[in-house]
Amino acid sequence: MERPKIRLTLIDRKGPCGCHRGHRVGDTFDFDTERGRLCPMAMHVAFPYIDILRYGGAIPGQPEGTAVFRCPDVDVINVFKIEKIEP
Template sequence: MARPAIKITIIDRLGKHPCHRGHKVGDTFDFDSERGKLCPMACHVAFPYIDILRYGGKIPHQEDGCATFCCPDVDTINVFKIEKIDR
């Protein structure tokens, strides 16, 4: 059985400054094939959520198969949505 795909989308920006990596609301990344394009700080925060979703867990207070998180850059605060996509 193939493991689920993971799609990461930037859904909002709460900070006052643009992302130093150039990410914008609406950008989408396939975790398996495009993780090198994703900001390393955001990827570091995303990984535990991805691991939980990919292997059958659920994030409290989140819809099934999804998680939202913020990047750790306080000046930018991009908000990301992770979606598990069953193949």
């Protein structure tokens, strides 16, 4: 059985500074092939959500197959959306 793909998209920025990694609103990343391009601080926050979604769980209060989270850098506060894409 093939596991679902995971796509991460930067959907908003709330902090006063630009991203130190150079990410911009609209950037999209395939978790399996491009995770090394994603900021390590954001990836640290994203991974538990990715694991939950990929293996059949759901995030309370989020539409099915999705999760929204933010990076932990208080100066940047990038907001990302994770989407599970069924094969």
